[in-house]
Amino acid sequence: MTGDDDEIPFARLDEQTAINEEDDSIDMDVDIRTIDELGVNSDEAKVGCSAILDLPKCTWLIFSNEMCERFAYYGMRSILTLYLTQQLLLSDNTAVTVYSAFIMLCYLTPILGAIVADSFWGKHRTIIVFSLIYALGLMLTSASSVRKWFSLDETKVFAFISLTLIAIGCGGIKPNVSAFGADQIQTNKAKVKTLFFSVFYISINIGSVISMLLTPILHERVHCFGQDQCYPLAFGVPALLFLVATACFLLGTPLYRNVGAPSDHEGSMIVQACGSVVSALRNRIRDGNTQPKFLYHASDEYDRGLLDELTQLGKLFVVLSPTAIFFMGFDQQGSTWTLQAEKMDGRFGFITLYPDQMQFCNSFLILILVPFTNFIIFPLLRRCALLTTLEVKASVANKTSMNETVAEKMFDAEYGGVYLFTLTEGFEGISLEHEPSGTGVKSCAQAIFLLGDSFGNLFNIIFFQSIMAYLSTMWQFAVNALVIAFAAVLFMILTLFYTPVEPVH
Numbered sequence: 001m002t003g004d005d006d007e008i009p010f011a012r013l014d015e016q017t018a019i020n021e022e023d024d025s026i027d028m029d030v031d032i033r034t035i036d037e038l039g040v041n042s043d044e045a046k047v048g049c050s051a052i053l054d055l056p057k058c059t060w061l062i063f064s065n066e067m068c069e070r071f072a073y074y075g076m077r078s079i080l081t082l083y084l085t086q087q088l089l090l091s092d093n094t095a096v097t098v099y100s101a102f103i104m105l106c107y108l109t110p111i112l113g114a115i116v117a118d119s120f121w122g123k124h125r126t127i128i129v130f131s132l133i134y135a136l137g138l139m140l141t142s143a144s145s146v147r148k149w150f151s152l153d154e155t156k157v158f159a160f161i162s163l164t165l166i167a168i169g170c171g172g173i174k175p176n177v178s179a180f181g182a183d184q185i186q187t188n189k190a191k192v193k194t195l196f197f198s199v200f201y202i203s204i205n206i207g208s209v210i211s212m213l214l215t216p217i218l219h220e221r222v223h224c225f226g227q228d229q230c231y232p233l234a235f236g237v238p239a240l241l242f243l244v245a246t247a248c249f250l251l252g253t254p255l256y257r258n259v260g261a262p263s264d265h266e267g268s269m270i271v272q273a274c275g276s277v278v279s280a281l282r283n284r285i286r287d288g289n290t291q292p293k294f295l296y297h298a299s300d301e302y303d304r305g306l307l308d309e310l311t312q313l314g315k316l317f318v319v320l321s322p323t324a325i326f327f328m329g330f331d332q333q334g335s336t337w338t339l340q341a342e343k344m345d346g347r348f349g350f351i352t353l354y355p356d357q358m359q360f361c362n363s364f365l366i367l368i369l370v371p372f373t374n375f376i377i378f379p380l381l382r383r384c385a386l387l388t389t390l391e392v393k394a395s396v397a398n399k400t401s402m403n404e405t406v407a408e409k410m411f412d413a414e415y416g417g418v419y420l421f422t423l424t425e426g427f428e429g430i431s432l433e434h435e436p437s438g439t440g441v442k443s444c445a446q447a448i449f450l451l452g453d454s455f456g457n458l459f460n461i462i463f464f465q466s467i468m469a470y471l472s473t474m475w476q477f478a479v480n481a482l483v484i485a486f487a488a489v490l491f492m493i494l495t496l497f498y499t500p501v502e503p504v505h
Contacts, residue, residue, distance in 0.1 A: 072211070076213055113171050
């Protein structure tokens with residue numbers, strides 16, 4: 001959740017903050033300044049291949065770690081639904097519920113990882129410890145899928161234990177890897193940090209594309225342990241790759257910056273956020289509206305800089321709230337869409353796609369779009385002075401609105417259209433949640449973004465069990481298409497009205 005996941009055009013807050021610091025009297029009605037004056041000079045606008053050399057060497061180990069980890073995660077996730085129905089003999093409805101509950105937990109536990117990293121261990125140690133839990137869950141999944149070793153009931157128990165371990169491990173590292181990687185880059189190198197997020201996002205999708213194509217082949221074409229389908233190998237290869245990912249991360253330890261525990265230990269940022277809201281509400285009721293911002297009513301107990309960051313995160317949370325609606329439909333790729341694909345003919349000329357391979361389409365299209373937009377579309381727009389800090393928001397919204405095409409052809413269109421929303425939301429989340437945050441808030445900001453996926457799967461469990469399970473297949477996919485289109489339109493509207501928080505001192 002991944003994805004649970006920067007692009008300069010996506011309303012980069014560090015650029016806008018720099019603009020405000022240079023000139024507090026920006027004319028927001030008519031933009032007559034050059035791109036250089038807007039804080040995006042020609043060098044930063046052209047995040048080209050030459051800038052790759054500016055990336056610290058240790059970041060390539062982080063990219064390798066992320067690619068292998070995503071291979072492991074999406075590899076086991078792509079075959080999970082069919083494993084539940086074919087090997088554990090669960091009904092389709094039960095398998096969909098278990099799958100959604102697993103994804104929900106994967107994107108809920110980042111809160112735990114964020115608290116541990118930002119308040120106690122630091123990102124480096126948190127990533128290592130939770131990686132070991134993650135690896136244990138993957139290996140247990142592989143071992144428990146050998147039917148001759150366990151009874152069906154024992155296999156089910158081990159499967160649910162292993163899925164829980166994987167979700168905890170995944171959640172522990174997911175909000176920390178991208179933030180830890182960005183910490184390796186000096187804060188004054190915006191161009192390099194932009195490139196880091198681009199390469200990071202590409203590495204995610206390279207790992208996921210390869211795994212979602214290869215892992216289904218392993219369990220379909222290979223026979224092992226007297227089984228027609230070799231799930232032990234299909235789960236074992238992702239487990240092995242994850243061990244490689246952990247080794248890649250550990251190799252870079254001597255090269256990393258900021259590997260220690262937080263020096264400004266003040267407790268959980270989430271607890272502080274909740275405390276600040278309660279304090280502000282109490283003071284607002286007692287004293288009336290005496291502050292320019294709601295959270296400033298808690299200034300007597302909390303640092304003003306922290307309150308500014310929390311106010312910013314609150315606004316971002318509102319802008320990114322459509323992710324919950326979007327993932328309610330999107331994450332059914334691995335459940336209801338896979339079960340539907342199982343009933344379809346997967347032959348495309350001389351190519352045959354297995355039901356659980358269909359999920360690779362989204363990541364494949366992102367691999368094409370990321371470099372295309374980063375190296376061609378947006379530099380051209382900047383060169384023509386068509387992309388300013390105000391037009392950024394409109395460009396994101398216009399791209400997102402194209403997802404309305406998913407309603408045209410149910411199943412095929414849903415696979416062909418949702419990648420646009422994933423591109424904008426994924427890039428937005430990975431970088432946007434990182435940039436406005438202080439050192440103690442970055443991982444928590446990532447975790448808050450990932451909650452959208454968790455809530456989406458929670459809604460999916462409730463909605464599917466109460467309504468969707470009783471609809472015909474055609475109407476299920478029609479509802480999916482409408483849900484994704486609605487999320488796209490809502491995201492477009494919220495993006496158009498989004499403005500960054502300006503500190504009031």
